[in-house]
Amino acid sequence: MAWTRNVMRVNLTKGTITNEPLNMDWAMDYLGQRGLASKYLVEEIDPKCDALGSDNKLIMTTGPLTGTCASTGGRYSVVTKSPLTGAIACSNSGGFIGNEIKNAGWDMIIFEGISPSPVYLYVENDKAELLPADDLWGESAWETDELIHKKHQDPLIRIACVGRSAEAGCLYAGIINDLHRAAGRSGVGTVMASKNLKAVAVRGTKGVGNVKDPAAFLKATEQGKKVLAENAVTGQGLPTYGTQVLMNVINEIGAMPTRNMREVQFEGASKISGEAMHEPRPTDGRPNLTTNAACFGCTIACGRISTIDQGHFSIQNKPEYWGASGGAEYEAAWALGSDCGVDDLDAITYANFLCNEDGFDPISFGSTVAAAMELFEIGAITTKETGGMELKFGNPKALAWAAEVTAKGEGFGKDLGLGSKRLCEKYGHPDLSMTVKGQEFPAYDPRGIQGMGLTYATSNRGACHLRSYTVASEVLGIPEKTDPLVTDGKPELVKAFQDATAAVDSTGLCVFTTFAWTLEDIAPQVNAACEGDWTPEKMTEVGERIWNMEREFNLAAGLTAKDDTLPKRLLKEAAKTGPATGKVNGLDEMLPKYYQIRGWTPDGVPTAETRQRLGL
Amino acid sequence: MQELSDRGMRITFKLYASLADFLPAGSEKHTIKIDIPDTSTPNELIDRYKVPRDMAHLVLLNGIYLKLEDRDRNIIKDGDTLAIWPPVAGG
Structure with a gap:
C-alpha cells in the first residue's frame, strides 16, 4: 500500500479536527486523488448545494504515488463543487505541498463547514491545529506564504493558500502552493475563501515507505524515468521550451484562439512563444526566461521561471516584481496574449505574476478580459465602467490594469471576477462568452482541432x-x-x-x-506500490x-x-484563415x-x- | 534570402524549437524566404539544411501535417510555407 490510510477531517464550523481510516473499499475502485476524493465528495454532499455555502466541502488529496520516488510523484488535487460551473471540480497542482501532506501521514484532508473567523490549518505530522488568520486575511498569497514561514520560523513548511482575489469573490480564484504552482481551475480557491480558510501549512517528516513491493517499485520507477529521459518530448523539448513551445505550432495549424476566439491565428504569436522567451530582449539584452524548474520528484522540469525587464512599464518603480518568478506557461501566454491580442511578452509575464501573487486562474482571467475587450469594442462596456481605461484588444496596459484590479477585486475588477459567462450576461451579450458550463476555454480552437x-x-x-x-x-x-x-x-x-x-x-x-508513458508504463509503478492488481x-x-x-x-x-x-461562435462562424478555413466545429x-x-x-x-x- | 541558381519557386521555410540551429543566416523569428527548384520535395529541403530526419517530427505544409510518405513527393507550390518541429508537446 502506498496510501497512508489516514484521512483528516476538519470541521471549520465547530473548529474540530478528527482522524479516520481511509475507505479502502473505495480505494480499490477509485485509486486515489481525483477518483477517490471525488467519491468522498459525491457520497458526502448534496450536488445541488450552494458551492459557497456551508454544505459544500473541500478536499485536498494526494495520490498513492505522491511522495514516492516515482518521477513527477508530487501531485495533489483539490476536489469540491465549483462556484463557477455548478459542476464537480478537481484542480490538480504540482510543487511540493502534495509531497508534504503525504509525508505528514495523510492521504487527504476534508474541510467542511465555515469557520466563524479567518483561520489556517497547521499540520506537523500527526499534530494539526486551526490557528487564527485575521492578520493574514487581506494579504496576497505571496505575503501569506512569507508571514506563515516567519511565524513558525520553519523554512521547510509547505503552504497552500488563497490570495485577495478569492477573498473578494472572484469566481475563478485558485489555491496557490509554493508561490508559483496552483490548483488553478474552476474556482476551488473561491470555495476555500468562502470557508474562511486562508491557508494550509504542512510539515511532514515521516517519509513514504509503505510501498507494497519496494524492490519491484524501484525497478518500475527507474524504468519509467529511463523512458522519460530518452523521449524527445519529456527529455528535451519540455525542459527547454516548456509547454510554451506549442505557441507557434498551434498558430501554424490555425487553432490559436485569438481576440475572444474571433480568429484562429495570431500575428504576434512568434513574439510571445517559447522560443521568444529564450531570446535576449532588445531593451536590456536579457531573455524573459531565467531558468526552468521542476516540481517534487519530477525528472521533466517543464516549469518556467521568468524575469521582466526592469524598465518595462508594468514594473517601473515596483522592485517587488524585479526578481525571477513563475513565468507564463502556454495556457497563460495564450489567454493573456493572443486571446487579448497582446504581443508584449513582459506584460503577459507581469499579468501572470499577479495571477500567482493573488491566486486567480490566468486561463479564465485572460478569457474574461478578452470578452470584456470585445464588449468594449462594440460599446457595451465603456470608459465609464473601466474608469477611463481603453480596454481594447492589443493594449498591454489594459491587460496589466485588468490584472491589478482583479487581484484585489477593486472597481471593474469585481466584474472581471465574475468570469466570462456572467460578465457577458451582465452586459447583454451572452453569446460573446467563450465558455462551456460557465468555464472559459483553454488554448485550442475547436474549429482547427x-x-x-x-x-x-x-x-x-x-x-x-x-x-x-x-x-x-x-x-x-x-x-x-x-x-x-x-x-x-x-x-x-x-x-x-x-x-x-x-x-x-x-x-x-x-x-x-x-x-512518453502509456498506462503500460504507469500501471507497473502503481501495482508495485499498492495492494490490488493494477x-x-x-x-x-x-x-x-x-x-x-x-x-x-x-x-x-x-x-x-x-x-x-459550445458557444454559437464555434458552431456557426467559420474559421477565416489557416487550414481550418471555412470550418466550424462538428459537435x-x-x-x-x-x-x-x-x-x-x-x-x-x-x-x-x-x-x-x-x-x- | 537564399538565392539558388535554378530558382523555380519562392517559399517560406520555418524551423522551430531546437531545429532553429539549422536555419541559414538571414532568418528572422525562425523564418526565412528561400528560392527552390520546382522539383523540390520536403525531404530534400530537410536534408539541404542538415536537419536530422528523425528530428523532423512535425512537418507542416501550409499548416497541414505531412505524413512520412508525402515528404518525398513533389507537392510544394510557389508561395507555400513549410514549417518543421522536433517532437514537442505542451498542455
Missing part, C-alpha cells in the same frame, strides 16, 4: 484541455497522428483520453508523463468509473445534455456517437447497464 470541441463540450468541469488532451494525437502525433480537421473517430479518441486521464489523475503522477486494463476501468461518477454528480446537480455544447456529428460508446442514453444519462457494469 475537431476532437477538442467534443472534449470541451463533454468535460465534467466545463471547458478544459486536461480532461482529454486529444491535441496530443490530432496535432502532435502522440501516441499516433490523427487528422485534426475531421470528426471521424473522435468520439472514440475523446473517450479513451478521458478515461486514461482520469486514471492518471488518481495516481499522484503528472499527466505530462503521458507524452493492470492497464483495470486502470482504464477505474478511469471510466470516475468519469461516469463525475457525470452523475453533474446530472444530479442540475446539468443536462443541453450543457454539452453535432460527434456527440450522439460519444453518448452511444459511453453507454449513455441519447440524453446523456448513463444507462442502468453501464452503471451496473462500472459498479456505480
